[in-house]
Amino acid sequence: MKKTYVKMLSVAASSFLVLASVSGCSFDTSFLNSEAKEEAVTKVLTETVKPAGNVSFSDEKFKEETVYVFTDACGTQKEIIVNEKLSNPDGAADIHDVTDLKDIINLSGEESYEAKADGIDWYASGNSITYQGKSNEAAPVTIKTTYFLNGEKIEPQNLAGKSGKVKIRFDYTNNEKREVEVAGEKKEMYVPFTVVTGMLLDSANFSNIEVTNGKVTEVGDDSLAIGIVLPGMEESLSSKLDELNVTMDIPDCFEVTADVTDFKLDTVISVVTSSISTDIDVDDLDTKGLEDKIDELKDATDALSDGTDKIAEGTGELAEKIPELVNGAGDLENGANALKEGAGKIQGGVSAYTNGVDAAAAGANSIENGAYTIDGAVGQLNETMASTIVPGVSTLADGAASIESGIGQLVSGLSEEIAAGKENAKAQANAGLAAQEELTKLVGCTVTLDNIDAVIGQLQETENYLKNELLISDNEAAYKAIAQKVKAENPDMDDATLDAVVKMQITPQSNDEAEVMRASETVKAAASGYRNAILENINKLEEVIVSLKSVKAQVNGAQAALDQVSASLTEGESAQSIQALCDGAESLTAGLNKLKAGIGTYDEKEIEACVSSGQNTVCSALYQIGRGTTTLENGTKELSGGLATLKSKSGELNNGVASLVSGLGSLAEGTTKIKDATVKLNDGVGELNAGAVKLNNGMIEFNDEAVSKIDKAFDDNSDNLIVELKTLMDLGKDYKSFAGKSDDYDGNVIFIYKMDGIGE
Numbered sequence: 001m002k003k004t005y006v007k008m009l010s011v012a013a014s015s016f017l018v019l020a021s022v023s024g025c026s027f028d029t030s031f032l033n034s035e036a037k038e039e040a041v042t043k044v045l046t047e048t049v050k051p052a053g054n055v056s057f058s059d060e061k062f063k064e065e066t067v068y069v070f071t072d073a074c075g076t077q078k079e080i081i082v083n084e085k086l087s088n089p090d091g092a093a094d095i096h097d098v099t100d101l102k103d104i105i106n107l108s109g110e111e112s113y114e115a116k117a118d119g120i121d122w123y124a125s126g127n128s129i130t131y132q133g134k135s136n137e138a139a140p141v142t143i144k145t146t147y148f149l150n151g152e153k154i155e156p157q158n159l160a161g162k163s164g165k166v167k168i169r170f171d172y173t174n175n176e177k178r179e180v181e182v183a184g185e186k187k188e189m190y191v192p193f194t195v196v197t198g199m200l201l202d203s204a205n206f207s208n209i210e211v212t213n214g215k216v217t218e219v220g221d222d223s224l225a226i227g228i229v230l231p232g233m234e235e236s237l238s239s240k241l242d243e244l245n246v247t248m249d250i251p252d253c254f255e256v257t258a259d260v261t262d263f264k265l266d267t268v269i270s271v272v273t274s275s276i277s278t279d280i281d282v283d284d285l286d287t288k289g290l291e292d293k294i295d296e297l298k299d300a301t302d303a304l305s306d307g308t309d310k311i312a313e314g315t316g317e318l319a320e321k322i323p324e325l326v327n328g329a330g331d332l333e334n335g336a337n338a339l340k341e342g343a344g345k346i347q348g349g350v351s352a353y354t355n356g357v358d359a360a361a362a363g364a365n366s367i368e369n370g371a372y373t374i375d376g377a378v379g380q381l382n383e384t385m386a387s388t389i390v391p392g393v394s395t396l397a398d399g400a401a402s403i404e405s406g407i408g409q410l411v412s413g414l415s416e417e418i419a420a421g422k423e424n425a426k427a428q429a430n431a432g433l434a435a436q437e438e439l440t441k442l443v444g445c446t447v448t449l450d451n452i453d454a455v456i457g458q459l460q461e462t463e464n465y466l467k468n469e470l471l472i473s474d475n476e477a478a479y480k481a482i483a484q485k486v487k488a489e490n491p492d493m494d495d496a497t498l499d500a501v502v503k504m505q506i507t508p509q510s511n512d513e514a515e516v517m518r519a520s521e522t523v524k525a526a527a528s529g530y531r532n533a534i535l536e537n538i539n540k541l542e543e544v545i546v547s548l549k550s551v552k553a554q555v556n557g558a559q560a561a562l563d564q565v566s567a568s569l570t571e572g573e574s575a576q577s578i579q580a581l582c583d584g585a586e587s588l589t590a591g592l593n594k595l596k597a598g599i600g601t602y603d604e605k606e607i608e609a610c611v612s613s614g615q616n617t618v619c620s621a622l623y624q625i626g627r628g629t630t631t632l633e634n635g636t637k638e639l640s641g642g643l644a645t646l647k648s649k650s651g652e653l654n655n656g657v658a659s660l661v662s663g664l665g666s667l668a669e670g671t672t673k674i675k676d677a678t679v680k681l682n683d684g685v686g687e688l689n690a691g692a693v694k695l696n697n698g699m700i701e702f703n704d705e706a707v708s709k710i711d712k713a714f715d716d717n718s719d720n721l722i723v724e725l726k727t728l729m730d731l732g733k734d735y736k737s738f739a740g741k742s743d744d745y746d747g748n749v750i751f752i753y754k755m756d757g758i759g760e
Helices: 002-009 012-023 034-049 233-243 275-279 288-434 437-443 452-469 474-489 495-506 513-570 572-599 604-613 618-734
Strands: 062-071 077-086 094-097 102-106 113-116 119-123 129-135 141-149 152-154 164-174 177-182 185-190 194-202 206-212 214-219 222-229 253-260 268-273 746-755
Touching (some): 034 746, 077 094, 102 513, 141 194, 141 268, 141 746, 177 618, 194 206, 194 253, 206 214, 206 222, 222 253, 233 618, 288 572, 288 618, 437 452, 452 513, 474 495, 474 513, 495 513
Antiparallel strands (some): 077 129, 094 119, 102 129, 113 119, 141 152, 141 164, 164 253, 177 185, 194 222, 194 268, 206 253, 214 222, 268 746
16 A cells, blocks of 8 residues: 555656656767757757646747756856747737846847836737846755765866766755645645756766766767756655655755766756646545555455464364374285285286297388388489489589689679769769759859868858857947848948948937937847847858768768778788689589589489499499399298287287286385375374464454554545645646746746856
């Protein structure tokens, strides 16, 4: 009962199973920089804890909140940035949002907002809004990170570049405590957060990686270590578990140990969410079925206790009767042994007569069977030689000659195919590159293997230029973004007019506060859009560069492999093997020709010539043996028939006496076994009686000390425990926002903690 109930209470802890999904991830991190690796890990962890019941923006008013918590290498909070996504399914002109964020900027468009006492009003114009702001509040979960080198605690800044046995420990504290009422009793519970922490560990620096409360899986050239904890869960349920005498081991820490060379650590990512509890339905959870099973257990133990009492009485009566059975079995054994001795004397006389007859008959029969077997075997051998072996040897001799000539043709053909394969690989690669119209437009020429290095260099220069553009000021970025837009709409506009139009939009036209704010918002929005467009172009360039490098590597690898095969045909062990194969084929041809001559044929003229000259072949010798075995078979048939008649009569007598002796021997052995068994039975019944008494006493104790106490403990505590579990899950479902949310919007929130790396 305890195990079943612990499993029911640990429904939330089953989120450890999400680690299995991470082991299947296959993204290749070998070409990524540290920022791209951070993004990849964040995506994996976020997808891992994403709730199954997310509401689509198109269904209803929904606010999706992503909270980025930036910490130092020890886990101390430095800054919080929040991204908010507001759906607008009705196409409303204005959206009111409750929030306590500061320094708000629009990430999705140019819509503006107005600050209110309880939040902000967005002039949405029918659009959904995505915006970003900063928060001064503390994160709901605190993550403390401690480092150890060779068993000694060490500060993170002193660990960079060190080598040895490293342990990193993450301790998690749940700060979201709520006072709730359970069955009329007030108590404190924590919001049921699930925390997943992940880090990529470079295989060049980390080996023998082990984790507690987590899993390690290989991704590309790195190892991904992931831990999952449920901080505060055990404290929320501890009181009722203590009453049921149940211990739960719900993890609230995560440790990683490894052998490290030249320690460095990229950003560590942790994802925190209470949304997993929305996928757990405890509304229909009750104890009725379990109560019925406990009642059945109690009734069954009562009945079993009564049964063991009756067993003890019966084994006592059986023990009193066993001595009489032992004495009778002894008398039976003595009589059977005397009968067996007399039958043995009779068998000795009969055997003296029958043995001689049996030996003669067996010898004659063996001669007859042997002659028949020899005759049949020789006939079968002649038939096999004529139908299979003779023509087969001729075929082998012809085939060996064909093999010898075919080896040279094979080597020549392989060399030609390899040369054609190299040219074909290059042609296919060039054709595939030429078919990429977008690539041709991007680089301004058709890409081939001959100019691919120059194209990659050109793309990398463009990428570096765009990265530098990300560093320009907001005013410069806004100027360029607006100038591009205006120029696209008015291609004939001269530069002076263009400059005046752009500056009019980004420069306040007066000192009026509203005008200054308008110009500032325009600059921020335009600069954000300009940078987002640059980031998108950088991502596309990186994809193209990786793709071109992959094409080049694949073609070079294919051609190198073909060159290696071609070289092996003319030099090294492969060339020696080919020459050995040619020499072997030549020897095989010569040997088969000699074998063919020695076997000969069944041609009558050839056989007569061999017999007369004394120079027999295999075929002529077998022909003469077959004629002799036919004469031998006819003579042995007459001898075997006469002796078989005599054997049949004496055999009946011998068999009858043997059956008598055998039966009496079995009887004697059986009576001995009966006697031995009754002695053992006597001992066993005594032990059985003692065991039955112990079993009866044990069942009485088990019923009183175990089953009755289980029944009482469950009756007193089970219902309150179910209510407590439901209350805990409801706390998770109700936690839908960190920075605030209006009542007419549903929502969810996910926290992404980014801890500073070490030695980056």
